[in-house]
Amino acid sequence: MVSEYEKQRARNIEQNVALLQSLGLDKPLLEPKEKPRKTKPLGKKRKATSEAEIVEDAPTNVKAPRLSSEVLTDTSVRRSSRNAGKKVDYTSEQQRRDPLPLAYSSGVKTTENTGPLGSEGGGIRTYDPKTFGTIPGVQVGTWWETRQGCSSDSIHAPWVAGISGGSGGAYSVALSGGYDDDVDLGYAFTYTGSGGRDLKGTKDAPKNLRTAPQSSDQSFENSFNKALKRSSETGNPVRVIRGFKLKSRYAPSEGYRYDGLYKVEKAWMEKGLNPKGYLVCKFAFKRIPGQPPLPVRADAEDAVEPKDETASKAEPSV
Template sequence: MQATNAVLYPEKRIGHLPGVDVGVQFYSRAEMVVLGIHGHWMKGIDYMSSKYEDKTGYQGLTFPLATSIVMSGVYEDDFDKADEIIYTGEGGNNFLGNSHQKTNQTLVGGNLALKNSKDNGNPIRVIRGHKDKDSYTGKVYTYDGLYKVVDCLSEKGVRGHFVFKFKLKRLEGQLPLTTSQVLFKRGDVHMPISELPGLVCRDISYGQENLPIPATNLIDNPPVPPFGFVYSKTLQIPEYIKIPADSIGCNCKGDCSTSKHCLCADRNGSDLPYVSRQRKVSAKHATCKKIGRLVEPKAVVFECGANCSCYCNCVNRTSQQGLQYRLEVFKTELKGWGVRTWDTILPGALICEYTGVLRRNEEVECLMDNKYIFDIDCLQTIKGLDGRKQRPGSELHMTSLQDEHDSEACQAPEYCIDAGSVGNIARFINHSCQPNLFIQCVLSSHRDIKLAKIMLFAADTIPPLQELSYDYGYCLDSIIGADGNAVKLACHCGASNCRKWLY
């Protein structure tokens, strides 16, 4: 592709590449070459040769000139503190996978280019690589923005050979790193919970979830953990709200995905809403677990329930399997608490349920200061009310969900989930105008759409240490204060298409 000039940016450039945002990921070095963000599929330093010195905009600069580096644990003298890097120059590595240096490095090629970049002051694109079992190459590479070379020195490395060490600092005013608290030495992407910087709680669920959920706080002084709520992995239902029972279930044997005819599949429009995938859950014992991924967002998902004869780990019981990914609650600078993942999460994967106390909307209308109210508006979405976008399956369910009161149904949601004082990790997930999660209504124990479960699923591939987010769906000027005036709240999501206001 390079030979035929078929790459996106065949000419080397300094700075950001249009269309390649901070946080974009690549699953091989070749993908970066095709775009032109890093022009070598092996070398860690990409640079402009002397052929660029007469081109417009580059006169007066000293060449060769570095444009990008890849940091992926090849050199044992590398040191990474996220916003500050000590990067080992190229040459002298034995490339046996143990990161050992075998000879001295010389000030030529990429090493000279990085030194000239320090003298010229041009920014460098930094790409970090780390191991990832879900990548077809075994690695994933993340573009982490622009850095400047601020120092250059030659000294003896760990093995006694002279190496060049370049100190780089990240430029301000860029999107935050998705990898801001990870040490990338030799490709590590996470650390034991006990070693997390700013750890304030080892597990906010206190053993309720399949996996512990640590909380970290590097913002407050002194650091404090999340407080003012009781963790509950399940929805709390008051006695005065009666949940209807579903007396009909499928008679599948084993997993419904292997059945020739499944009643629950018929309810979803003849096909099951999930596809199954084997995921390794224990490297030590090489054990795998079958987990479901949602094929597409739907008007409503019908899962198997208590009256179904299939196995409890049937793919059509995905929302009932609990937490499957390692998540962390962390304190942000402007948005309060947030949630990020330690694992790569693929599109359609279940994140969690939004839990709390089930209430009637009329009960919480006066609770203006409660920021954790989630309307169960699945019926309104199916009908496309109040600007909601209808999803596949809406027409199918319009008839099957009718009841004797439907013609008189209120335009507004009848029930909501109050996670103000009781809730799970979902209460900490922030809004974004460019979210990586979406909301999905799920029914399993009954068929009353007004009381559907609210589940959060991945909308895209989410790399480790990226913050999770969904669109809260507020309309501008939709929140009215006690004085009768619209209440405004600025949005700090940082997305390129940010609407500037949450409401």
Template sequence: MLSEYEKKRLKNIETNKQILRELGLERPPTIEGYVKKTSKPNNRRAANTNRNKDTTSSETGDDSISRGRGIRRSSRLAKLPAKSFEEIEVVERKRDSYISKKDLDWRKYRPNPKRFGEIPDVEVGAWWATRMECSHQGVHAPPVAGIAFAESEGAYSVALSGGYEDDVDWGEAFTYTGSGGRDLKGTKNNPKNLRTGPQTKDQILSAGNLALKISCETNKPVRVIRGHKLDNEFAPKEGYRYDGLYTVEKWWEETGLSGFKVFKYAFKRMAGQLPLGTCEKSVK
């Protein structure tokens, strides 16, 4: 017999599917042409495709990045308490003050992530082993938060990581749950469960949630990356993949699985892009 939680989850999934259908979005009858990797791509380090073409990029302003230099997190940052997604976003904004200037050199070469639309030299299907490498490329800047945004202008990008079990992903269209309202302290057995902490209060229409609402009103494109933790055929087997530009077609409120208010968004993939999933590759 199904539990009350499972009944609620299935009901929410059907509601989300119906909303997508009402927007004229349907799950493709087949995913012909989709190729899911069975092993990790050979190149695990993200770097700009033209990094060897112009050695004076820092002077000319050409977009390029460093050779995959990682960020060293300080012990002070690691000890900062995280009790909500709102606080995670604050922690990420403060991160620069805890990182040495030497480790920030890579930022000189990172394409500006605070832009709507495509990032130069990054094609659909670009793949990274970690969120930080994706951040270095400027596609999705936050290494933890799921929404990159300017609150008054809209969302630049979102990351799909399977954090909400009642979201629907049809590849060319999907539903997305907003951020906030979660207790990120985790549990005794899983004290650092930042992605799936329990919902403990209502989400509020601010920060990334408000930005996605504005994107719905302005129809500005949003970059989308899918992570390996998604439980569907569109997820990469490992790492994170750039799946192109989407628009936010609708937003609404509903009661989440934990009984608290959440914000939901329906995304539609923009036409004229490379087919979804047929170009999974590491960035060279």
């Protein structure tokens, strides 16, 4: 027997799919699929020098020169002998940016993300993330192992929050998990707003506010929801990243991927999927045309649109 919750969820999904299709998806006829990234093989190790050469070339019983007391007392910072006489700034920030994490570059780990890998450190941002539109140097399809990397490259600043915005509108949103009746068709998706959850959390997860039950209506007065509603009025583009936890054929198989610019086409309120029927803020996003096609997961089904198992059993929408 299908529960009332599942019936309502099926109705909401059906309505959301119809709404998104009415916007026009502008999707390509053939959608590319993720392909495993080819990692470069490790370089051949240098042949070990023969024992004869080692014995012949290596000096015997040679001690390292002892530093004079004048050098040792010249600074309060301890230095190695190779830095003797050199002026070294130990207080300056040293940054290192590898093209790939060690696990990938060594061939131990592979990924199906075919786009370039973004920053993974906590370095200083080059550009302000509180900017509408593209971030210079970060192309569509760039991916990161963590949300910290997205923040470092100014694509989506918050490490946890799904919405980043200000008084002028939303700068970016992250799709990762979401509500049960949200629909992601890649080139358009529905998004449920923020707020309305019990700040005390749940009995099993008292500090996990993301899974806390909804205890009040959401509102467009919430700063995050207000930013998205403002975007629906201005038409300013919003950067979108998708995470591996998202239940969608367009979600990356791992990490977080920048999928380009979208516009908030509609903002409204409706009854949410909760026992007491608290209201939620809903938003419909549509991808701006002319961007690279979105890859679909290699294990995704070939169905054109997602189908809900309970849809056929659900009551017709009104």
